[in-house]
Amino acid sequence: MNKWLHFLNSVLKFVTIKVSKFKKFRRKNKMSEGSLLLQIVIIIILTGINAFFSSAEMAIVSLNKNKLKILIEDGNKKAILLDNLLQEPSKFLSTIQVGITLAGFFASASAATGLSQYLSGALQPLNIPYSNQISMILITFLLSYITLVFGELIPKRIALRNSEKIALSSVGVVVFISRLFSPFVKFLTFSTNFVLTILKMKEDNIEEKVSKEELRSLVEVGKEHGVINEAEQEMIENIIEFDEKIAREIMIPRTKVFLIDKNISIHELFENKEIGKYSRIPVYENEADNIVGVLLTKDLMMEAYKKGFDNIKVADLLQEAYFVPETKNVNELFNEMQLEKKHITILIDEYGGFSGIVTLEDLIEEVMGNIADEFDDEDLSIRQLSRNKYLISGEVSLNDLNDNFNFELESKYYDTLSGILIENLGYIPEDNENIEPITINGVVFKPQRVRNKKIEKVVMTFDKDKTEDEKAKNKSNEDE
Structure with a gap:
């Protein structure tokens, strides 16, 4: 019993001594508490600045472009500022990054000089070894948590839900900061381009590849969360891959193309049951490699109705064929066909021979998937x-x-x-x-x-x- 009383007495003495030392530390550092409070306020303000730039970035990037166009047409000045800002995405993103980096840097500096020293002093009376290092690590983890949660994650979540409102309200400040840090941003851009030049890498290609990978990641996340279904995911991925294909990859090869001779008689032509399946038919002269035009079955039927079958010739009804190399980029081909109002193109190989055709339907199917009609083969591939x-x-x-x-x-x-x-x-x-x-x-x-x-x-x-x-x-x- 005496041993236990002696042990408890020793513990009480130890605690009393430590409490006494801690009280002395508090009395000694009363003057620094005001400074500590000021540093906490500074960190809160800097975290708020970090939150502002994070939410502004997310809101502007995720802004609905159609809504922005409507606001611009209505004469909304902030919408016009936003549009101008988005014309130079590299400059805009650099400005945002500068703001976030500076806010984080000053917050870290304030925490290192103030909070960690105060915490280290509070630990010293407890005779805890390496109190300076421990306090620095603890403050670093605490500041990282506050910055990530309150300066990044929460603001970005809010910005995603209110992108239009936040983008419009923050654009003025972002533009002002962009102008204020313009020399610094230009220097950073120059430095980045210089390094990329040394590495023999083109900035445009890097941005394009990154954006495509980001799109694929977003689509995958959207599918996992049930925002988009499998069919929608496939369609979006088809759109992303559309620009990576060439005409040869999607063409109907010459062995499957229905061709007719320029000198075929109308009666011979109508004896072939295949003619009813096609609206446009490539026409050759002497050999299949010599495509001389395209016959529209609509024109054929109209002329036959007006003049009679015996009074018309295939050669008189031909439209000019639209030739492109089989290595033509699919996206470029689609744009050209829209511009030239062509529904069928004749593909030519490297030797000048006829290799196949591509129709508007083929191009659309690359995005939308197979579009079956009454003439398509029902056998599954x-x-x-x-x-x-x-x-x-x-x-x-x-x-x-x-x-x-x-x-x-x-x-x-x-x-x-x-x-x-x-x-x-x-x-x-x-x-x-x-x-x-x-x-x-x-x-x-x-x-x-x-x-x-x-x-x-x-x-x-x-x-x-x-x-x-x-x-x-x-x-x-x-x-x-």
């Missing part, structure tokens, strides 16, 4: 037979196969499944030839039907796990 077995059309593109099954099929010379299989065979198969299974990257392809020197139907079999292992092996070999 990819049909599942069992768990790991599929019946596939030889005309399916390698891109579609890679997208659907996460394959990595590539060929320097062919874009279709039939093409890559013929490439692996090393020869052109005969009609109805029995071809042995062909294995590519762990995937087994068994040609089922060969016609007109093309593989029309293929049974594809693969084990997903084995295919993934094969891809991993190939990747490791490439790395080595």
Whole structure:
């Protein structure tokens, strides 16, 4: 019992001594408490400045451009300022970043000189070792938390919900700061461009790639949160990838194009049942590589109605064909076809030969997905037979196969499944030839039907796990 009383007495003495020392510390630092309060106020103000710039950035970037146009048309001065600001995104973002960086820098400096010293002094009477270092670490973590939550996350959430209101209310201050720090921003831009020049990197291309990756990330996040569905996600991704394709990748190849001879008689033409499927028909003279024009079936029917079938010729009804190289960028082609009011283009290969056609419908389907009509073949290009077995059309593109099954099929010379299989065979198969299974990257392809020197139907079999292992092996070999 005496031992316990002695122990408690010792503890009480220890606590009394520490409390006494702490009271002396408080009396000694009474004059510094006013300074401490001032530093806390400064940190709150700087965090508020950080919050302002963060919310302004998010609000302006996420602003609805259509609403902005309406406000500009109504003569809203702040909307006009916003539009001018958005014309120079690099300058605007640099200004925002300067504001955020300076606010964070001064907040850190204030915390380091004031709060950490005060906390260190409070810890010293407790005989805690490394009190200076511990106080610095604690204040750093505390300041980081306050800055992230109150200076970044909360303001950005609020800005997303009230983008128009916050953008309009903050644009004046942002423009003023932009002008105030203009020399500094110009110096930063010059420094950035100088470094990029040394690295032989083009700034425009970097910004474009970053923006596309950011868009893909936003789309993925939107899908995960249920904001957009799978069909909408696919459409947005198609739009992003639209500019990355060339005409050859989406064309109808010449072997599938319905062509007619310039000198064909009208009676012969109407004996062909295929004519009713098309509104525009490419016309050649002597050979398929010599396309001389395009026949509109609408014009044909109108002239036949007016003059009679015996009094019209295909050659007299031709419209000028619109030729483009097969390597033409799809986005550029779409814009040109809209500008020239063309619904069909004739694609020419590097040797000047006819390689295929692209229609407006083909371009629209690249974004919207397949648009079926009454003349489209009802057979599915990819049909599942069992768990790991599929019946596939030889005309399916390698891109579609890679997208659907996460394959990595590539060929320097062919874009279709039939093409890559013929490439692996090393020869052109005969009609109805029995071809042995062909294995590519762990995937087994068994040609089922060969016609007109093309593989029309293929049974594809693969084990997903084995295919993934094969891809991993190939990747490791490439790395080595």
